[in-house]
Amino acid sequence: MSTPANCRFSETHEWFRQETDGTVTMGITQHAADELTDITFVEMKADGTKITAGGTVGEVESVKTSSEIYIPCAGTVVASNEAAHQDPSLLNSDPYGKGWLVRLSDCDLSKATDLMDAKTYDAKNGH
């Protein structure tokens, strides 16, 4: 699956997409999903939770390990993906689509200076 050009990417393998309604959708990258192996558990913070910059929005577990999911700038959870909670394998099969994790409001991506574009992210991760 190609890395979507309309997203920005963190060092810790999360993707972020600015939506037209002002919210930000995020998830984990295909590279992260591949490295984690089959994802078996997803638990995101409840709607309304305010997260500080560098804080965690939740946790995913795979056959191999468990992993925190971070955001690089402050935000408030407005929705999390119930389908991914029910079927964590969506993170492996469609990480940029049906396998999204949370939607954030009050999240200003311009404040996160370390985010990469798709090309840079791919080059860095050997794709």
Add this chain to the structure above:
Amino acid sequence: MSTANLARTPFHHWSAERGARFVDFTGWEMPMSYGSIIDEHHACRSGAAFFDVSHMGRLRITGRHARKFLDRVCTRQIMGMERGTVRYSLVCNERGGVRDDVLVYCYEEDDYMMVVNASNRLKILDWFGSIKARENMTFQMEDVTADTAMAAIQGPKVIDIVGTFSREIPTLKRYRFAEKSLMIAKLTVSRTGYTGEDGVEIVMGSTVAKFVLPMLLREKEGVTAMVRPAGLGARDSLRTEASMPLYGHEITEEIDPLSAGLGFAVKLDKGDVDTREGRFIGQEALLKIKADGVQNSLVGFEVEGRRSARQGMLLYQGGKHVGHVSSGCLSPTLDKVIAMGYVPAAMSAVGTEFELDLGKVKTTAKVVKMPFYNPVRTKTA
């Protein structure tokens, strides 16, 4: 992953062509999976799966004192093994702790193969060498790991598939093997495995492995592969469901086989009736453990919730730390979290509940009967 200096098996290229994701497993570059670990797990439970297990150590032990030596290091009785049989055994230290768990193949009265864990191969070779010198025994021990390859083909449909090129293999009972020729290749085919399914394990020369494998898997017979390649990830969840011990998890130098529930593989009266059997290293210590009663026992757990229990997680009762998890996973077959672990023997009854610390949260782990998954019994003639 840095793959410099890792050993590669004769099937490495075959696996790479099929998209294997490799990991460093005790110095070997081995497939973790070829795609989804869970799909590979289900393929083994419902059809057939191929595992490259060439990293396992294979030692050929032959000569005058071969049998005597094996009876000295194995907890199981080797004397009297029939040709063409395989025995699971522990190799123990003087304290009764497990140095390794192994399979012993009897080719002749003075000709055996021992399959050891990859992680223990060098330790075992070293130790066997010192015993041979110390006890003045005459036999040859050859490490044939690099000269051979080993394939595990496991699943309920394996015998039908393998049966098309050998009429004998489907008649083999569990823990028996046959030597077969396939073209110019000589194969040792045993009805053994580490998945809880029926199936075979096949040892072959490393130089012929490349052409033997596609024949074994009947790759040319259609677009749909009959046997799915599977990696170490699925191998681990399959053996956990079948409650089979993994060295470094359920058994270590500090854990004795009686605590691990492996008493069936320990002949505590070895040498009592027939002195030719000799006594095995660790026997005295194990007799004492048996007489005193084990302190801790390996038990199986069902764990509440969907978070996986993992090795090293602690178990509590009444706020007091009493045990730990040795292995755990979200069981693909049972669709719930299962685990194995050690608790005081007095608390090991089925139904006993423990608090399990998963790190962030706590949950309940309840003792259940093992194995978690009941393998389909082999149907043989």
